[in-house]
Amino acid sequence: MGLERNAKGCNCGKCSHKFCASKVPIFSTLSQEELAEINSLKINKKYKKGEILFFEGDRMESLFIINQGKVKVFKYTKEGKEQILYILSEGDIFGELSLFQSEKLTFNVEALEDVNACVLTKNNFEMILSKRPEISMKVLQVMGERLIKMETLIQSLGTKDIEARIATFLLELIPEYTRSRGNIKEIELPLSREEIANYIGVTRETISRKLGKMQEEGILRVKGIKKIIILDEEALKAYL
Amino acid sequence: MGLERNAKGCNCGKCSHKFCASKVPIFSTLSQEELAEINSLKINKKYKKGEILFFEGDRMESLFIINQGKVKVFKYTKEGKEQILYILSEGDIFGELSLFQSEKLTFNVEALEDVNACVLTKNNFEMILSKRPEISMKVLQVMGERLIKMETLIQSLGTKDIEARIATFLLELIPEYTRSRGNIKEIELPLSREEIANYIGVTRETISRKLGKMQEEGILRVKGIKKIIILDEEALKAYL
């Protein structure tokens, strides 16, 4: 699967990470030569599922580009429960903030699956940025999108109706995590029940019960532990 | 009051809005001449308390700088309740996002008190930006701070403990909204009870009850409708 990917995106046979830079929207305006330069500067890191990439309070000295896999970004609440802020996957970046304000990280990052990431040092990134200042605009766009996602999450958490929160969560997943088979949509869940609960601000048990209820209502079908088939997307939207 | 302000910050007697640009961190690197240029480009707008500056879905074609007063930025939840995202006051900017991604506004903005704002058109701002590209870095910093605030809010909303949410809210207010009298701190609340409730994700009544409880415990004193005296800041922090 991983090999297929490479074969598909790159023909040179050896540079399995040529993608790092080319995958990322912030570098979309760069030429092939410039991308190649970035690739020669980057280093590659691998993490196992469950591994912590960063802890709150760590000082970031580099820009991370996720080449493969997914990570969750989260904080701990007072009760020691994790509050997930967002999920990042292939092509997403993080650490960009610290590059501009050299502050400590305000969240933890953990690999949800095996992760392959490219790392650009702060210095190298600043060098690239000085050559191509329009990149900072791109970074602004990415941050803007992230802000909008967080606004949606806040709106969701502020909503008392838990069905609505779950619906929001599922609908968000559809564009990126769905394999369409005919006209039914099968979501590949990136999170466990407990993690969904921690994202939505409820307990694991409540998620179980609500999904069960939605299944009874014919809106979706829970297929094993990490798949959900959306049978009636309109009914889901009606919850919002 | 408004005049005193002006007298204090500006001696020319006529340019009551010279501050707009000089108040804003994103323009902090500019020279006096450049600031003056911006001031000649900007236009001035006034809003009455309760007035809506923008609706969700509006297209922003300008950068707003708050010169005086406070606004709340909010969305509506499914139940029609407002979910406040943040409070902006003197020196804060908004609309910066739309300038970079020309998307529609994702929130509403309402004046909490009489507001005086400076407006820079998108074109003018882009012109300034092209002359001084380092401003985009500053914008990134501002957005970074906003992102961090939202992360905190999410963490707070995800926390079940409502006392903790109230404590977080009050402690956030202290730096900006406190008049210290001796060693007791008196917070001037920018929000009504209902708005606090809408910010924290609970009902008006719950806020009343919890503040009453905290008063009984000797942590604070509710003084009328818009003042709270913090008697025991440490006890407040202990809720976190």
Added chain:
DNA sequence: CGGTAAATTGAGGGAAGTCAACCTAAGTGG
């Protein structure tokens, strides 16, 4: 094919929401 971690299901309690009545304070006009 076990063994373990995760998910589900059920029963019970508690905390916040709802609804309604009452109170307080800010603003208005005489």
Added chain:
DNA sequence: CCACTTAGGTTGACTTCCCTCAATTTACCG
């Protein structure tokens, strides 16, 4: 300056819904 009006705040009784705790059941991995 005071009485009146009204919006916002507080308080109480009741209800609901989610959390908690515990017992099973189901999925996943060697």
